[in-house]
Amino acid sequence: MSSSKRITKELTDCTTTPPPNITITLPSDSNISLWHITLAAPPESIYHPGKFGLIVSFPLEYPFKPPQITFATRIYHPNITNESSGSICLSLLKTDNWKPSTKIVTVLDAIRQLLVEPQPDDPLETRIAEQYKNDRKEFEKEAKAYVNKYAKGPVKFSTTTTDGGSTSTSSTTAPPGEA
Amino acid sequence: MDTDDEFMSTVSSEGDMLPDDSDNDISGDDDFGFDDEPDPDLDMQHDIGQTKRAPYDVKFTVYQPQDIQQQQDVLVNEVNMILNISKEEAAILLRHFRWNKERLLEDYMDRPEKVLEAAGLSQMTCDPPKLEVIRGFCCDICCEEEEGLQSFALKCGHRFCVDCYRHYLGQKIREEGEAARIQCPAEGCNIIIDARSLDLLVTAELTERYHKLLNRTYVEDKETLKWCPAPDCQNAIECGVKKKDLSRIVPTVSCLCSHRFCFGCILNDHQPAPCELVKKWLKKCADDSETANWISANTKECPKCNSTIEKNGGCNHMTCRKCKHEFCWMCMGLWSEHGTSWYNCNRFEEKSGTDARDAQAKSRVSLERYLHYYNRYANHEQSARLDKDLYAKTEKKMVQLQKESGMSWIEVQYLSSASMALQTCRQTLMWTYAFAFYLARNNLTTIFEDNQKDLEMAVESLSEMFEKPVTELADSRLKVDIMDKTSYCNKRRVILLDDTARNLAEGKWIFNVEFSNPTPMPGPSSRK
The missing domain is CATH 1.20.120.1750 (Four Helix Bundle (Hemerythrin (Met), subunit A))
Structure with a gap:
C-alpha cells in the first residue's frame, strides 16, 4: 500500500536521474521490494575499479523500518562482514537512527562514501579495522586482492560465492584469476 | 498492632524513617540502644542536632505514581517560569539534562542556542500544534498527495501526513519503547516531539503508554531514585546512598507495598551482608564449580594419568583402568612399595603419598x-x-x-x-x-x-x-x-x-576474599 507507492516513486527517481556510479535492476518485475544494485567503486577509493553487487530488500513496514542492504560481492572492508552475505554496519540503517523520510539514494550515497572512507572505529570486522588503522599498506594490498578476485567481471547477485564460470554475456573485464 | 506496639516500635527499623532533605547519615551514633530510639515525631528535630539513627538504617522516601508526576510538574513549572519557555519545552530540556535543574539553568544562561539545539528544540516559537490541510502538499514518507490530506509539522517545519506521523509515533512508542527522545521523522532533523503535539496525534491508549515511559525515564535518570521491584508495584524509592558507599553500608529500604529490598542491588533484603559479598555468594551457590568441588572431595585422580576415579569396592589396591597404574587408595603411593602388607596401608610417612594427600585434604576442608x-x-x-x-x-x-x-x-x-x-x-x-x-x-x-x-x-x-x-x-x-x-x-x-x-x-571486618573498601579508615584494613 503506502510502502509500494513510496518504493515506486523512489525507483522512478533513481532511474530518471540515476545516482553516480549506480545501476539499478529489478530481479523480478512483479516484486518491487527487491532491488539489485551495481555499485562501481568511486575512483578515489582503493576499491576502484571494482564493481559490487548490492541486494536491497524493502521490509513490509518500509519506510518506517529501514531497508535491508547486503553486499552480494565479497569485499575486504572494516564495516562489511567478510563472508558471502556481506552485512553492512551503517548507523543510518539502524532501527534507532532510521528516519522514515530517508531515501534510498541517501543510503546508497552513504555506502559509496563508506568505500572511500571506512569507519574503523565502528567495525564489523575488528581484525580488518585494526589492520586499517595500524598497517594501511597491508590492508590496501588485501583489499585490492579481493577486488581482483571477486569484484571484476560481471556482478552476480546469487547468495553463493561469486567464483566460477560466468554465464552472463555482458562481460566487461577479464575473468577472475590472479589474486 | 495495639498490644505489641510498644515492643515493635522500639525495635522497628522503619519506624523513624521520615522524608527529609538532610544528607543521608550512615555513621550512626555511638550510644546506640533500642530503648531510647527516638519517637518518630521527634525525628525531624533530632536531625537538626545529632541524628539518632541505627547504623544499619538509611533514610529513604517512598513515592507513589502521583508523587512522581508531581515532582516532574514542579520542576517543569520552575523551568517554565525562569526561562520563559513553554512547559513542553521545559520538560524536554529537563529530560535532556537528566532532571538536573541547576545544570540546565547554568548551561542555558551561558549559551541558550546551543542548549536548545542539543536538546532537540529549535528557537523558533510558533502557535500551539495543529493539524493542517495544505494545497499541493505531498507527504515525503508515503508519497501521498491527494486533496485534503491532513498534515502535521513540528517547529522545524518538516511536514508529513497525519497517517504517517501516527504510524511513526506508534512504532516508536509501542515497539521501541521510546518516549523522551522521539525525533521529527525528517532525515537529519533532531527536533524532539513534545507531549502536547503527541497528544494531538495519537490515541489515548498510546498517550498513556507514552506518559508512562516518560515517567520511567524520570526515575531511571536519577541516581537517587529506584523502582520498587515488587510485582505490580508502581512506587519509586528515593535514597541517597551512592554506589561507592555500598561497601560500607547495606541500604535496606521498605516500600509501602511492604516489600523490603536493598537499594544498592534491588535484591531482597540481605542485611547484614554487603552487596558485593551477596553477589559473590549467589554466584558461588549457582556455580557448577561446587560440583567440581564435590568431585574432588569424593574421588581421587590417578597419580599417573590423572583420570578421575571413584572407589567402588573395599580393596585399597587400585589399578587405573586407563593407564593400568597400580597405587594405594589410602596413601596414593605406588602399590609396589607396599610390599606384602596387602589391604592395610601403613605407609603414612612415605613421600610418594603425602603430596597427593595434601591437595585432597585441602579441597575436602574447603568443601x-x-x-x-x-x-x-x-x-x-x-x-x-x-x-x-x-x-x-x-x-x-x-x-x-x-x-x-x-x-x-x-x-x-x-x-x-x-x-x-x-x-x-x-x-x-x-x-x-x-x-x-x-x-x-x-x-x-x-x-x-x-x-x-x-x-x-x-x-x-x-x-x-x-x-x-x-x-x-x-x-x-x-x-x-x-x-x-x-x-x-x-x-x-x-x-x-x-x-x-x-x-x-568503619571498615573493621576482615574478609577472606577481595573486597573493595575504598574508604581509608583508621583501624585494620579489610584487605587480605
Whole structure:
C-alpha cells in the first residue's frame, strides 16, 4: 500500500536521474521490494575499479523500518562482514537512527562514501579495522586482492560465492584469476 | 498492632524513617540502644542536632505514581517560569539534562542556542500544534498527495501526513519503547516531539503508554531514585546512598507495598551482608564449580594419568583402568612399595603419598566449610520462602482464636507480630551465614557468631511456640511468652545488625576474599 507507492516513486527517481556510479535492476518485475544494485567503486577509493553487487530488500513496514542492504560481492572492508552475505554496519540503517523520510539514494550515497572512507572505529570486522588503522599498506594490498578476485567481471547477485564460470554475456573485464 | 506496639516500635527499623532533605547519615551514633530510639515525631528535630539513627538504617522516601508526576510538574513549572519557555519545552530540556535543574539553568544562561539545539528544540516559537490541510502538499514518507490530506509539522517545519506521523509515533512508542527522545521523522532533523503535539496525534491508549515511559525515564535518570521491584508495584524509592558507599553500608529500604529490598542491588533484603559479598555468594551457590568441588572431595585422580576415579569396592589396591597404574587408595603411593602388607596401608610417612594427600585434604576442608554455611543459609531461605504460608496460617489462627477464646481482633494481633518477626529474623539469619562464609576469623567474628547464635536460638524457640495448636495458644501465659519472645527476637536482630553495620561502616571486618573498601579508615584494613 503506502510502502509500494513510496518504493515506486523512489525507483522512478533513481532511474530518471540515476545516482553516480549506480545501476539499478529489478530481479523480478512483479516484486518491487527487491532491488539489485551495481555499485562501481568511486575512483578515489582503493576499491576502484571494482564493481559490487548490492541486494536491497524493502521490509513490509518500509519506510518506517529501514531497508535491508547486503553486499552480494565479497569485499575486504572494516564495516562489511567478510563472508558471502556481506552485512553492512551503517548507523543510518539502524532501527534507532532510521528516519522514515530517508531515501534510498541517501543510503546508497552513504555506502559509496563508506568505500572511500571506512569507519574503523565502528567495525564489523575488528581484525580488518585494526589492520586499517595500524598497517594501511597491508590492508590496501588485501583489499585490492579481493577486488581482483571477486569484484571484476560481471556482478552476480546469487547468495553463493561469486567464483566460477560466468554465464552472463555482458562481460566487461577479464575473468577472475590472479589474486 | 495495639498490644505489641510498644515492643515493635522500639525495635522497628522503619519506624523513624521520615522524608527529609538532610544528607543521608550512615555513621550512626555511638550510644546506640533500642530503648531510647527516638519517637518518630521527634525525628525531624533530632536531625537538626545529632541524628539518632541505627547504623544499619538509611533514610529513604517512598513515592507513589502521583508523587512522581508531581515532582516532574514542579520542576517543569520552575523551568517554565525562569526561562520563559513553554512547559513542553521545559520538560524536554529537563529530560535532556537528566532532571538536573541547576545544570540546565547554568548551561542555558551561558549559551541558550546551543542548549536548545542539543536538546532537540529549535528557537523558533510558533502557535500551539495543529493539524493542517495544505494545497499541493505531498507527504515525503508515503508519497501521498491527494486533496485534503491532513498534515502535521513540528517547529522545524518538516511536514508529513497525519497517517504517517501516527504510524511513526506508534512504532516508536509501542515497539521501541521510546518516549523522551522521539525525533521529527525528517532525515537529519533532531527536533524532539513534545507531549502536547503527541497528544494531538495519537490515541489515548498510546498517550498513556507514552506518559508512562516518560515517567520511567524520570526515575531511571536519577541516581537517587529506584523502582520498587515488587510485582505490580508502581512506587519509586528515593535514597541517597551512592554506589561507592555500598561497601560500607547495606541500604535496606521498605516500600509501602511492604516489600523490603536493598537499594544498592534491588535484591531482597540481605542485611547484614554487603552487596558485593551477596553477589559473590549467589554466584558461588549457582556455580557448577561446587560440583567440581564435590568431585574432588569424593574421588581421587590417578597419580599417573590423572583420570578421575571413584572407589567402588573395599580393596585399597587400585589399578587405573586407563593407564593400568597400580597405587594405594589410602596413601596414593605406588602399590609396589607396599610390599606384602596387602589391604592395610601403613605407609603414612612415605613421600610418594603425602603430596597427593595434601591437595585432597585441602579441597575436602574447603568443601565442608562451604557446605556448613550453605546448609544453614539454605535452611533459613527455605523457611523464609514458607513465610507466605505461615502468614496465611497466622491469619486463620487469629480468626479461630477469636472464635474460641472470645478474644478481640486487637488482642490476637500478637500472632501477626510474631509471624512478622519470624520472617524478618529468618531473612537476616539467612544472610548472616553468607556473610560469615567470607569472614576471616578474629575477635570480631566471635562476637558476630555469638550474636548470630543468640538470634538463631531466639528465632527457633519463637518458631516452636508459634506452631502450637490453637487450644494452647489461647493460654494467656503462652501469649505473654510469645510476646516476650517476639520482642526478644527483634531486639537480638537489631543488636546483630547494629554490630555488623557499625563495623562495616568503619571498615573493621576482615574478609577472606577481595573486597573493595575504598574508604581509608583508621583501624585494620579489610584487605587480605
